[in-house]
Amino acid sequence: MNIVDAVKQVYVLYQRYRATPGSSFWQFVGNDTDAGVDVDERTALNSSVVFACVRILAETLATVPCHVYERQERGKSRAHSHPLYHILHDQVNPEMSAFTFFETLQGHIGAWGNGYAEIHRNGAGEVIALWPLRPDNTYPERVNKRLVYRTVIGDKGYVLPKDKVLHVAGLGYDGLVGYSPVAMARQSVGLSLAAEKYGAKLFGNNARPGGYLKHPSKLSADAQKRLIDSWESRHSGLDNAHRLAVLEEGMEFQTVGIPPQDAQMLQTRKFQVADIARWYRMPLHKIQEMESATFSNIEQQAIEFVVDTMLPWIRRWEAAIRTQLLTPMEREKYFAEFLVEGLLRGDTQARYTAYATARQWGWMSANDVREAENLNPLPQEQGDIYLVPMNMIAASQTTQVEAPRPPEDEGRTADIQRMELRNAQGHGAVARMKLAASFERIFADAATRIVRREKADIGRQAKKLLERSDEEFTNWLTEFYREAPTWMIPMFTPALLSLAEALQAQAAGEVGAAAQMTPELERAMSRYAEIWATNYARYSRLQLLALMRQAVEEGDDVLDAVETRLSEWEEKRPYKEASQETVQASNVVAKHVFAAAGITRIRWVNAGGNPCPYCEELDGKVVGIEEPFVGSNDRLESEDGVMNLYKPTFTPPLHRGCVCMIEST
Numbered sequence: 001m002n003i004v005d006a007v008k009q010v011y012v013l014y015q016r017y018r019a020t021p022g023s024s025f026w027q028f029v030g031n032d033t034d035a036g037v038d039v040d041e042r043t044a045l046n047s048s049v050v051f052a053c054v055r056i057l058a059e060t061l062a063t064v065p066c067h068v069y070e071r072q073e074r075g076k077s078r079a080h081s082h083p084l085y086h087i088l089h090d091q092v093n094p095e096m097s098a099f100t101f102f103e104t105l106q107g108h109i110g111a112w113g114n115g116y117a118e119i120h121r122n123g124a125g126e127v128i129a130l131w132p133l134r135p136d137n138t139y140p141e142r143v144n145k146r147l148v149y150r151t152v153i154g155d156k157g158y159v160l161p162k163d164k165v166l167h168v169a170g171l172g173y174d175g176l177v178g179y180s181p182v183a184m185a186r187q188s189v190g191l192s193l194a195a196e197k198y199g200a201k202l203f204g205n206n207a208r209p210g211g212y213l214k215h216p217s218k219l220s221a222d223a224q225k226r227l228i229d230s231w232e233s234r235h236s237g238l239d240n241a242h243r244l245a246v247l248e249e250g251m252e253f254q255t256v257g258i259p260p261q262d263a264q265m266l267q268t269r270k271f272q273v274a275d276i277a278r279w280y281r282m283p284l285h286k287i288q289e290m291e292s293a294t295f296s297n298i299e300q301q302a303i304e305f306v307v308d309t310m311l312p313w314i315r316r317w318e319a320a321i322r323t324q325l326l327t328p329m330e331r332e333k334y335f336a337e338f339l340v341e342g343l344l345r346g347d348t349q350a351r352y353t354a355y356a357t358a359r360q361w362g363w364m365s366a367n368d369v370r371e372a373e374n375l376n377p378l379p380q381e382q383g384d385i386y387l388v389p390m391n392m393i394a395a396s397q398t399t400q401v402e403a404p405r406p407p408e409d410e411g412r413t414a415d416i417q418r419m420e421l422r423n424a425q426g427h428g429a430v431a432r433m434k435l436a437a438s439f440e441r442i443f444a445d446a447a448t449r450i451v452r453r454e455k456a457d458i459g460r461q462a463k464k465l466l467e468r469s470d471e472e473f474t475n476w477l478t479e480f481y482r483e484a485p486t487w488m489i490p491m492f493t494p495a496l497l498s499l500a501e502a503l504q505a506q507a508a509g510e511v512g513a514a515a516q517m518t519p520e521l522e523r524a525m526s527r528y529a530e531i532w533a534t535n536y537a538r539y540s541r542l543q544l545l546a547l548m549r550q551a552v553e554e555g556d557d558v559l560d561a562v563e564t565r566l567s568e569w570e571e572k573r574p575y576k577e578a579s580q581e582t583v584q585a586s587n588v589v590a591k592h593v594f595a596a597a598g599i600t601r602i603r604w605v606n607a608g609g610n611p612c613p614y615c616e617e618l619d620g621k622v623v624g625i626e627e628p629f630v631g632s633n634d635r636l637e638s639e640d641g642v643m644n645l646y647k648p649t650f651t652p653p654l655h656r657g658c659v660c661m662i663e664s665t
Contacts, residue, residue: 037194039186041111041136047192049273050182052287053280054110060310061317062103064338065089071333079334083126084325088336093120093129101130106313108135109170110280113178116149117166119325127325130166140167140176147176168320185279192272216251281309306343314338341372352442352498359438360502362386366441378441387438428510429605429661435506436586437659439499443578446495450488451573454540455566462562470548470558481541485533493529499582500525500589507590511664513597521592528588532581580656587651587662595625599664604629604652606660615652615660622665630654 037043044050066088070079079085092101105115112135120129137152140162147162170178182189277284283305321336355372358364367383370376377383457480465473500522505515544562551561594602606619623629628648652660 037190039182039190041180041182044182044186044189045111047189047276049192049276049287050111050189053277053282054107056282056286057110057280057310057313058103058107060343061106061313061338062099064310064314064340064343066098066102066317066321066336066338068334068336071335082334083128084321084334084336087127087130088321092117093131096132101132102317104132105168108132109168109178109313111180111182112136113170113172113180113183114138115168116151118151118160119164119166121164125327133165138165140165163324166320166324168316170316181279185276188272188275188279192276283309302343306340310343311340314340352494353501355442356439356498356502359387360435360505366438369442375445387434428506429663432503432506432510432586432590433583433659433661435502436499436582439495439502439582440575440578442495442498443582444574446492447574447577448570450491450536451569453487454484455570458544459563459566462559466559466562470552474545474548477541477544481537484537484540485530488533488536489529492533493526496525496529496581496585497522499585503586503589504593507593508597511594511597511599513593518596520596521589524588524592525585528585536577576656580653583653583659583661584651587653590662591625591651594662594664597664600625601665602662603665604660605663612655612658615654615658618654618660 045054068079068082068085068088069076070082087098089098091097096104101117105117108115114135116133116135116138117130118133119127120131122128133149133151133153138149139151140147140149142148143159149160149162149165149167151158151160167176169176170181172178273287274284277287283301285301286305318336318338322331325336326334351373355364355369359366359369363386365384365386367377370378370383458477461476461480462473465476497517501517504517504521508515544565547561547565548558550556551558591602601622602625604618604621604623606615618629621629628650630649632648651662652658654660
């Protein structure tokens with residue numbers, strides 16, 4: 001070891017001594033533990049538990065985007081023009097991405113308790129790069145009451161002023177230097193490594209207890225050595241397991257029972273997993289220790305990991321960035337923040353339910369939801385609208401509401417007058433119609449994913465199979481749509497349940513019932529999704545088969561016809577399905593809520609402003625809650641013609657584009 005390496009080693013030991021108050025400096029010279037295993041920040045990473053804890057902390061923090069924000073009069077906006085924004089979000093230096101930088105420094109903190117990076121600034125004092133410094137070669141120190149950082153880079157030592165070092169520290173004793181988790185937990189880590197080494201040795205010796213050979217006479221030292229060497233070469237290790245032994249000259253093999261404490265080796269290793277995880281406040285399920293885990297609340301456990309384990313580290317990083325990378329003047333206007341919401345996201349159904357509630361009560365717009373789901377925004381006039389339930393007003397306005405009177409404008413049509421009257425009355429059916437309409441975008445997104453999968457899978461197979469024969473493609477298409485409901489249902493159900501969650505609260509309020517998403521309603525929605533997916537797949541298959549037959553009869557290219565239809569579906573079908581199913585599902589939900597509340601009769605209500613003649617004929621019709629409004633052989637007549645019905649209609653819609661609803665009587 002040359003003089004430079006020796007000085008560096010002493011310096012490292014000095015750091016560890018300074019970082020652990022109350023400990024003897026010489027205690028660290030050998031890094032030994034009571035278990036007889038040397039432990040330092042590098043050897044500790046040989047423990048799978050330590051490595052897993054450090055890696056999970058580092059990777060989780062690195063996956064959370066860090067943005068620089070500018071404070072606004074109301075709220076905040078991302079400061080894309082600030083020089084620090086792209087450094088923290090994209091690339092911290094010419095050789096390192098932001099992900100790698102955060103992962104590296106958090107890994108240093110997880111092992112050494114401190115993460116350091118050299119700050120490079122331009123002539124204007126703006127941060128232009130961050131370069132990680134080795135935590136074992138860097139240490140803060142006060143010189144003449146000034147904070148400086150001593151570091152070794154290569155073979156040279158440097159003294160850096162505090163404004164050139166980003167220092168993120170964990171829990172410490174002086175508010176400046178963080179404790180080294182490995183140094184503090186070295187006994188726990190040493191016991192874990194010792195147990196692992198013991199297990200390896202145990203299996204290396206065939207995982208059997210030791211013993212001795214008993215000879216009837218006395219052997220010389222050389223004879224004993226030759227006998228031991230011969231025996232171990234033939235019977236020690238897993239490769240020699242279960243080999244036959246030949247004992248001569250009256251020798252006997254006597255086994256030695258394994259001590260009880262040795263027999264508990266596996267239990268010791270299991271205990272050490274939880275013991276080391278405790279130092280890092282790491283939930284056991286995050287390091288694949290699932291022996292006592294349950295999966296009924298795994299989502300809640302994931303949230304607890306974010307709140308209890310990751311959030312303190314994220315707040316340390318934000319504070320370090322604010323105080324060390326921003327000038328005092330900039331801090332009044334700018335700040336950095338990690339988007340921790342991405343770690344707190346629930347499953348698809350839970351998110352859609354939360355979005356539905358947020359939109360219903362008016363504190364999220366469609367674009368707010370789309371931003372949270374990492375989707376492009378809608379045009380401002382569509383996406384930035386905030387909705388509120390129609391049957392709610394400010395408390396101060398309760399004494400100012402007058403009884404609504406029908407409009408007297410003779411030029412308006414009767415259906416517009418009726419719509420305005422119902423709006424003024426806070427008509428429950430109208431409110432439900434508007435609430436259902438707010439879900440069209442969500443349903444359209446779900447339908448878009450379904451249509452795009454259809455287009456991709458069918459288009460790919462059509463190109464390959466139609467070159468062989470139409471029959472081969474037809475057989476594949478039949479099988480494809482036979483299995484399609486299995487993947488369509490999971491795509492459609494979350495949007496459906498979100499709608500049901502919002503609509504059941506609205507419908508329950510109309511009849512004075514308690515708003516709750518009952519298991520019966522959830523089962524009804526699951527059944528609805530199954531029926532929808534089955535009908536959707538059946539209709540798609542029949543439409544494509546009919547299209548293929550028509551193309552053959554007219555001499556057109558079948559592949560072109562199929563691809564054209566798939567493109568038409570992608571463009572138009574999602575919104576057709578969304579407008580139809582939001583009305584259909586909302587009425588099914590309302591009927592379920594009414595029935596549960598004891599309502600026995602329901603009324604057909606045109607909730608739109610311009611009903612078709614057939615819907616106008618049904619408007620106001622009252623039936624029993626289990627009876628159809630029109631039967632399978634009924635005819636609806638109007639000046640425009642006759643509508644023949646082929647199946648009973650228990651709830652609206654009567655046809656595509658119909659926005660009729662039901663209400664209780």
